[in-house]
Amino acid sequence: MPIHNRIAAFAEDMTGWRRDIHANPELGLQEHRTSEKVASLLRSWGIAVTRGLAKTGVVGTLRNGTSRKAIGIRADMDALEMSEANDFPWRSTNPGAMHACGHDGHTTMLLGAARYLAENRNFDGTVHFIFQPAEEGLGGGRIMVEEGLFERFPCDMVFGAHNDTYLPVGTITAVAGRVSAASDRFWIRLRGKGGHAARPHRTIDPVVVGAHMVLALQSIVARRINPQDAAVLSITQFHAGSTGNVIPEEALLNGTVRTLKADVRDEMEKLLDETAKATAAAFGAEASVEYSRGYPPVMNAEDPTERAALAGQKVVGAEKVVRERLPGMGGEDFSYMAQKVPGCFVRIGQANGDRGSVPVHNPRYDFNDEILPIGASFWATLVEQELPRAGS
Ligand SMILES: [Zn+2]
């Protein structure tokens, strides 16, 4: 696998940065330590650093030669609000926060590429290394774009990557078109009537109503949406009650809806509202529904996708570059960057037997350090390919 030799030589340094970030996870828009680390490493290699976009965002800018061409490469820095179940030495030391999506690895791969490019300068043009906060729900990517990311750091193309626990180490996807889902959130406040647990007929039990509601909402996907269209509705929180002999007054349900098409998204929003309210009414309860539209799907543009595929072939070989794949149902706020500038979001396989195959968002997930040099070499190869020096 033609990993850049120089990158392979400092792979251990990358593993060290990655595990340090993993041990010190920070939630969205609070990535103070992580952004400080990113900024100081970039500066140590002579890369100009701009901080403060989306609070904790960092942009490193490396210019070489005279070409006016510029590309942006983006990594995310935030952790998830969950507790880690791993017990290796670099497990989270910050209770309630965990790098369970591998953003520690994404940040490190981009740092590795930055170090290599700063040392070798085998390119002509400008590279913006974009380290964004808050990918997991708070839309750090959107905030950076709204705060003028591409006006301040104009890019001809923008790229991003995510690790993939379902693809083997040494695989890179470069798929044109839609590669992620629209990601929306909802909250349902269910009002019943509290009372003694021994006299349910004098109450309207929001727990029982909520249980019916969870199943009724699942039936929207199973029975109301065309089976040839993709839709996901997951209830991820159900809160009610305070003790064993009291039927509570209220229940709160929270969850997410994922869709690939605009009309299905509209339909899901409408049916969720109707079904929640009608289910509550059937039991004499009342539901209020708040639906909040989140990230749009990531749309990979043709040209940058071809260029990513070419760079991928140079690093892992043509047979390991995946060119066709159904879009995932996950959300990604890289979509906001790819709406502004032609972009491509790739996935880098990290499964190797037991290593790297625990899915993201699982409390036993860990980023596979084996792929750090692959990802860093991919970014470095892409830059050298897209910003070629005269004669090279
Ligand atoms: Zn995630």
Ligand SMILES: [Zn+2]
């Ligand atoms: Zn992620």
